[in-house]
Amino acid sequence: MSGLSARSLAKGSAPPGPVPEGLIRVYSMRFCPFAKRTLLVLKAKGIRHEVININLKNKPEWFFKKNPSGVVPVLENSKGQLICESAITCEYLDEAYPGKKLLPEDPYEKACQKMVFELFSKVPSLVTSFIRRQNKEDCADLKEDLQKEFSKLEEVLTNKKTTFFGGNSLSMIDYLIWPWLERLEVLELNECVDHAPKLKLWMAAMRKDPAVSALLIDVKAHKGFIDLYLQNSPEACDYGL
Amino acid sequence: MPGDGTKALAKGSCAPGPVPEGLIRIYSMRFCPYSHRTRLVLRAKGIRHEIININLKNKPEWFFSKHPFGQIPVLETSQCQLIYESVIACEYLDDAYPGRKLYPCDPYERARQKMLLELFCKVPQLTKECLVALRCRRECADLKIALRQEFCNLEKILDYENTTFFGGDCISMIDYLLWPWFERLDVYGIADCVSHTPGLRLWIAAMKQDATVRALLTDKCVFQGYLSLYFRNSPSAFDYGLC
Numbered sequence: 121m122s123g124l125s126a127r128s129l130a131k132g133s134a135p136p137g138p139v140p141e142g143l144i145r146v147y148s149m150r151f152c153p154f155a156k157r158t159l160l161v162l163k164a165k166g167i168r169h170e171v172i173n174i175n176l177k178n179k180p181e182w183f184f185k186k187n188p189s190g191v192v193p194v195l196e197n198s199k200g201q202l203i204c205e206s207a208i209t210c211e212y213l214d215e216a217y218p219g220k221k222l223l224p225e226d227p228y229e230k231a232c233q234k235m236v237f238e239l240f241s242k243v244p245s246l247v248t249s250f251i252r253r254q255n256k257e258d259c260a261d262l263k264e265d266l267q268k269e270f271s272k273l274e275e276v277l278t279n280k281k282t283t284f285f286g287g288n289s290l291s292m293i294d295y296l297i298w299p300w301l302e303r304l305e306v307l308e309l310n311e312c313v314d315h316a317p318k319l320k321l322w323m324a325a326m327r328k329d330p331a332v333s334a335l336l337i338d339v340k341a342h343k344g345f346i347d348l349y350l351q352n353s354p355e356a357c358d359y360g361l
Numbered sequence: 362m363p364g365d366g367t368k369a370l371a372k373g374s375c376a377p378g379p380v381p382e383g384l385i386r387i388y389s390m391r392f393c394p395y396s397h398r399t400r401l402v403l404r405a406k407g408i409r410h411e412i413i414n415i416n417l418k419n420k421p422e423w424f425f426s427k428h429p430f431g432q433i434p435v436l437e438t439s440q441c442q443l444i445y446e447s448v449i450a451c452e453y454l455d456d457a458y459p460g461r462k463l464y465p466c467d468p469y470e471r472a473r474q475k476m477l478l479e480l481f482c483k484v485p486q487l488t489k490e491c492l493v494a495l496r497c498r499r500e501c502a503d504l505k506i507a508l509r510q511e512f513c514n515l516e517k518i519l520d521y522e523n524t525t526f527f528g529g530d531c532i533s534m535i536d537y538l539l540w541p542w543f544e545r546l547d548v549y550g551i552a553d554c555v556s557h558t559p560g561l562r563l564w565i566a567a568m569k570q571d572a573t574v575r576a577l578l579t580d581k582c583v584f585q586g587y588l589s590l591y592f593r594n595s596p597s598a599f600d601y602g603l604c
Contacts, residue, residue, distance in 0.1 A: 201469050208475045215468035227456035228442050234449045 123171030124159075125150070128357045130175035135182035139198045144169045146209075147186055147194040149176050149357050151337065151345045153244070153299035154206040155193035160295040161210045163331040167217050178354040207237065207296060214292065222292035229286070233293040236285050239272050243300050250307060251346060266312045270319055273297070277318035283325050290329055298326055306342040369599040371416035376423035380439045385410045385454075388427055388435040390417055390599055392579065392587050394485065394541035395447040396434040401537040402451045405573040408458050416599050448478065448538065455534065463534035470528070474535040477518065477527055481539055484511050488542050492549040496592045508554045512561055515539075519560035525567050532571050540568055548584045 128149065129136075139145045146162065148155040148171050162169045174183055179190050187194045187204045195203040195212065203212050214222045224230050246269065250262045276285060285293040301323050304310050313319050326332050341360035348356035369390065370377075380386045387403065389396040389412050403410045415424055420431045428435045428445050436444040436453065444453045455463045464471050487508045494501035518527065527535040543565050546552045555561050568574050583602035590598035 197469075203469070203472045204476060205479055208472050208479075211475070212468050212472040215471065227453050228438070228444070230456065231444045231449050231453040234452070235444070235446065238446055238449070 123173065125361065126171070126173055127361055128173035128175035129180050129183075130178040130354065131180055133180045133182075135180070135185075136172055138200065139170070139196050141198045142168060143198065144213075145172060145196045146170075147172050147174050147183065147192050147196070149173055149192050151342060151349075151357070151359075152176070152192055153247075153303060154191075156299035156302075156335065157206045157296055158193040158195065158209045158213070159335055160298065160331050161213045161222060161292070163334055164222060164295065164329075165213060165217050165219050167213060173357065175354060175357045177349070177352055177356055210292060210296065222295065224286065224291065233286055233291065236273075236276055236293050237296055239276065240269070240297050243269050243297075247300055247303060247307070247309075250309065251350070263309065263312055266309065267315065270313055270316045274316040274319050277322060283322065285322075290326070294322075294326060295331070298332060301326070302332075302337070303342070306337075306339050306346065367412065367414055368603060369414040369416035370421050370424075371419040371596070372421055374421045374423075376421070376426075377413055379441065380411070380437050382439045383409060384439065386413060386437045387411075387450075388413050388415055388424065388433050388437070390414055390433055391602075392584060392591075392599070393417075393433055394545060397541035397544075397577065398447045398538055399434040399436070399450045399454070400577055401540065401573055402454045402463060402534070404576055405463060405537065406454060406458050406460055408454060414599065416596065418594070418598070419596055451534065451538065463537065465528065465533065474528055474533070477535050478538055480514055480518070481511070484508070484539075484542050487511065488545065488549060488551065491551050491554075492588075495550050496588070505551065505554055508551065509557065512555055512558050516558040516560045519564060526564065532568070532573075536564075536568060537573070540574060543568070544574075544578065545584075548581055548588065 136145075144162075144167060146155070146158055146169055148159060150173060159171070161167075174180065174192055176192070184190050186196060186202055189204070191204075193204075193206055193209055195209045203209050211223065223233060243266070246262060246266050250259060250266070253259050253262065273285075280287070282288050284290050285297065301313075301319075304312065313323070327336070338360070345356055345359040348359055377386075385403075385408060387396070387399055387410055389400065391414060400412070402408075415421070415431075415433055417433070424431050427437065427443055432445065434445065434447055434450055436450045438444075444450050452464070464474060487504060491501050491504045491508060494504060522529075524530050526532050527539065543561075546554065555565070569578075580602070587598055587601040590601055
């Protein structure tokens with residue numbers, strides 16, 4: 121898809137023109153797990169889109185008109201409508217576009233996916249805290265906290281007796297959770313799922329999904345990005361290009 | 362209020378039986394703003410329901426089988442399905458029941474309402490902190506400034522959209538999701554936090570005209586009685602005002 125591996129736009133860049141008819145645009149960043157959610161849904165549903173990467177360490181002024189908080193992902197359609205917040209963008213795409221529905225039609229099953237999403241909600245900030253922790257030797261508390269959160273997810277899979285969080289097929293909730301589980305390897309946090317065998321099986325099953333495998337980030341590039349990002353380098357977002 | 366007027370069940374109480382066919386049950390508490398959201402939706406959609414109030418300071422053991430941390434609101438269907446988190450419960454009701462849809466049909470308009478809810482997300486915690494500070498006779502000037510700022514953000518939306526309600530000219534889901542905290546501003550002692558947001562004041566006035574909002578409005582004296590007992594850690598706080 122156009123733009124996925126393009127250099128990010130930074131301060132001083134010209135604002136992009138309107139979104140062409142028949143396309144939807146996502147403002148993204150190659151290593152952002154939140155934006156990854158939206159990219160996964162776009163891919164899984166086969167939605168024609170263009171990607172504009174944003175330099176999150178040196179944001180273009182015009183980007184704040186797309187999202188006042190200046191974060192990715194943001195969707196922009198050809199009508200100029202803007203949608204922010206990763207989970208909201210994913211749901212919007214599922215509703216607005218035809219083809220395979222990622223969220224269940226059944227109201228209770230849909231509610232269950234949202235309840236699992238709530239169960240997962242502490243993981244992103246724990247992972248961010250871990251990344252930012254200077255002394256990696258001193259992370260026992262964070263690892264323990266993460267393990268606890270993963271236990272909750274393990275319990276869901278145990279109770280449901282299915283491969284995926286929404287049943288025997290991959291669905292929205294799996295895509296919403298995946299980007300953080302993908303990062304465990306590059307962060308050397310695989311031990312946090314050691315006690316969660318069903319979660320490990322789920323991770324292996326996810327890697328076989330066409331959308332997931334098409335968007336997998338190379339571990340070396342990911343590591344390079346994280347190192348530069350922690351140094352606040354404006355080159356971080358384009359690492360590997 | 363039929364159904365609302367039942368004493369809160371506490372530790373040692375018997376677990377309620379299954380939910381009868383044709384009804385949905387809500388585990389609630391008469392003064393909880395989160396449960397209030399769900400009760401508003403039940404009412405607005407005319408959904409037949411029964412209410413079981415929970416004593417939040419002395420929770421029944423059986424309630425933890427309805428919610429892992431014993432939180433309200435929780436919906437229980439006659440098929441023993443449990444749904445929790447107030448926003449999830451409200452969306453479930455809108456999806457599962459016929460009649461008037463509270464969320465718009467258009468995907469972008471739906472997304473807009475969800476983005477508005479995000480914009481509102483700091484308000485519940487801030488109003489609670491103001492309440493606690495005032496009740497404990499502590500300073501809360503900084504909290505009120507922060508709350509005012511949040512209200513300013515909401516005011517901008519009303520200004521920009523130039524509609525009576527947050528979703529347009531008719532009341533819709535987003536209005537019901539926000540309402541419980543605005544109804545409580547007066548009784549919490551922070552009504553002055555909307556002194557500089559005229560659009561929001563007009564919205565409050567319009568909300569008070571809505572039949573559903575009015576049907577569930579809690580009497581100010583009853584609310585104050587509850588708050589006094591709650592802050593004295595009285596176990597009978599939750600039943601204040603019931604005969």
